[in-house]
Amino acid sequence: MSRWLITGASGMLATELLGRLQAAGESVLALRRDELDLRDGPAVRHLVSACRPDTVVNCAAWTAVDDAETREAEALAVNGHGVRALAEACERLGARMIQPSTDYVFDGTALDPYREDARTCPVNAYGRTKLAGEHAVLEVLPETGYVVRTAWLYGATGKNFVRTMAELERTRPSLEVVDDQVGPPTWAGDLAAGIIELGRTGPPPGVYHATGSGQTSWYGFAREIFKLVGADPDRITPVSTKEFARPAPRPAYSVLGHERWSLAGLPPMRDWREALRGSDVLLRD
Numbered sequence: 001m002s003r004w005l006i007t008g009a010s011g012m013l014a015t016e017l018l019g020r021l022q023a024a025g026e027s028v029l030a031l032r033r034d035e036l037d038l039r040d041g042p043a044v045r046h047l048v049s050a051c052r053p054d055t056v057v058n059c060a061a062w063t064a065v066d067d068a069e070t071r072e073a074e075a076l077a078v079n080g081h082g083v084r085a086l087a088e089a090c091e092r093l094g095a096r097m098i099q100p101s102t103d104y105v106f107d108g109t110a111l112d113p114y115r116e117d118a119r120t121c122p123v124n125a126y127g128r129t130k131l132a133g134e135h136a137v138l139e140v141l142p143e144t145g146y147v148v149r150t151a152w153l154y155g156a157t158g159k160n161f162v163r164t165m166a167e168l169e170r171t172r173p174s175l176e177v178v179d180d181q182v183g184p185p186t187w188a189g190d191l192a193a194g195i196i197e198l199g200r201t202g203p204p205p206g207v208y209h210a211t212g213s214g215q216t217s218w219y220g221f222a223r224e225i226f227k228l229v230g231a232d233p234d235r236i237t238p239v240s241t242k243e244f245a246r247p248a249p250r251p252a253y254s255v256l257g258h259e260r261w262s263l264a265g266l267p268p269m270r271d272w273r274e275a276l277r278g279s280d281v282l283l284r285d
Contacts, residue, residue: 007030013155017196020189029053048089055199059100066248069248079132079133090144091140096202103254104124106254107251108254144205151211161222162282166282175237177237179217179218182217183215183253187281190270193267194269208266210266212269
């Protein structure tokens with residue numbers, strides 16, 4: 001039986017991973033930030049050595065996109081330097097490492113889905129720090145390192161778009177949502193299932209893209225959420241990114257291609273609408 005180690009155990013992806021691995025009878029240890037802080041290199045080396053996992057999935061990350069614009073060094077300490085420390089600990093042990101990453105490593109100017117080998121060009125600090133983590137894994141673990149980029153992730157726990165929209169539907173008569181950013185909503189449960197399959201089958205190392213199929217805008221996504229909770233989607237007004245300014249710029253186009261995922265024989269992820277309906281996130285909200 002394989003031994004799994006999951007970092008960042010309180011996050012929505014880690015929660016889904018842990019539940020599925022436990023249900024399958026796998027040997028899995030999930031550590032919260034207070035149990036394993038990636039910024040503490042000696043602790044990372046000690047814990048990984050003591051746990052002796054076969055596969056490490058690093059769900060620990062600085063995810064506050066806007067805060068990273070003014071605190072990039074702090075974000076880099078986790079998303080870049082911390083990931084390198086974890087990769088080095090895996091290299092000493094001979095363990096496989098899976099590093100979730102983001103569409104934010106791209107600039108969002110493409111007209112077609114980004115291939116796994118597309119040129120990276122982050123437009124914000126968060127994207128730069130996540131790209132540093134990608135480089136660390138690929139450099140330190142050329143034979144056993146995996147980067148799994150995803151986009152527009154949501155789940156039953158933590159702060160995410162689906163839960164936010166459901167809360168705003170209950171508390172506001174109307175709201176405005178950006179309609180000129182396009183991406184693939186991705187349920188954390190589907191992503192977790194895909195990552196587990198990748199960890200079990202061990203395809204060639206490198207970069208993979210794993211997102212829900214299809215695409216929509218944040219406005220289109222919000223309308224679908226309203227429909228599912230029985231609310232009137234016309235209460236939502238579409239606005240431009242310029243009208244909804246944020247400290248960190250966002251890519252306008254975040255659709256990722258899945259060529260390597262498919263070639264590796266990994267199961268395709270569901271259409272985003274089907275996944276949203278079947279996720280039961282809104283039922284658990």
